[in-house]
Amino acid sequence: MAAVRPTTYTDEVVYTDEVAEFSPAVVEEMRSHLAKYPPERSRSALIPLLFVVQRERGWIDNPGVNYLANFLNLEVTDIWETATFYSMFNLHKVGRHHIQICKTLSCKIMGEPEITEHVCSKLGIHPGETTEDGKFTVSLVECLGSCGTAPMMQIGFDYYEDLTKEKVDKVLDGLD
Numbered sequence: 618m619a620a621v622r623p624t625t626y627t628d629e630v631v632y633t634d635e636v637a638e639f640s641p642a643v644v645e646e647m648r649s650h651l652a653k654y655p656p657e658r659s660r661s662a663l664i665p666l667l668f669v670v671q672r673e674r675g676w677i678d679n680p681g682v683n684y685l686a687n688f689l690n691l692e693v694t695d696i697w698e699t700a701t702f703y704s705m706f707n708l709h710k711v712g713r714h715h716i717q718i719c720k721t722l723s724c725k726i727m728g729e730p731e732i733t734e735h736v737c738s739k740l741g742i743h744p745g746e747t748t749e750d751g752k753f754t755v756s757l758v759e760c761l762g763s764c765g766t767a768p769m770m771q772i773g774f775d776y777y778e779d780l781t782k783e784k785v786d787k788v789l790d791g792l793d
């Protein structure tokens with residue numbers, strides 16, 4: 618698989634006044650998240666709302682951030698400061714399967730470097746890149762809270778633990 622575009626946390630953020638549009642069903646879903654909090658605490662709905670934006674738009678883009686700022690009556694900087702704090706929010710486009718390999722201590726000791734090397738050479742990309750066909754993105758992330766089953770990676774919302782090269786092959790080969 619050919620190498621692709623580099624993706625850092627900032628290289629694809631295009632600042633614009635454009636505001637994203639969402640279907641009535643998605644807006645209703647957003648309202649249902651908002652309804653869980655008292656009006657003076659509406660900001661607390663930001664994380665579930667960011668997940669909705671990410672699911673709908675594929676990443677946290679500027680129009681999506683503008684929408685949330687309007688929706689929550691916050692400044693765009695309020696949205697960005699939360700979105701940029703958590704690695705679970707993608708600030709650049711990612712492939713259909715976002716492979717997040719934990720690089721923190723337990724995983725590092727238990728073989729993360731070899732796993733990362735294997736994943737990257739198999740896909741022909743480096744950490745932070747997406748395959749040319751848009752299928753895979755590889756990211757190195759901090760502890761995902763599964764240290765007892767290190768080394769591990771997360772793809773989408775699923776955890777893959779006690780990784781070996783053979784297990785990685787089986788997982789990646791099984792993804793559409």
Ligand code: FES
Nearest residue numbers: 719724760763764
């Ligand atoms: S160190 Fe890898 S999951 Fe905690």
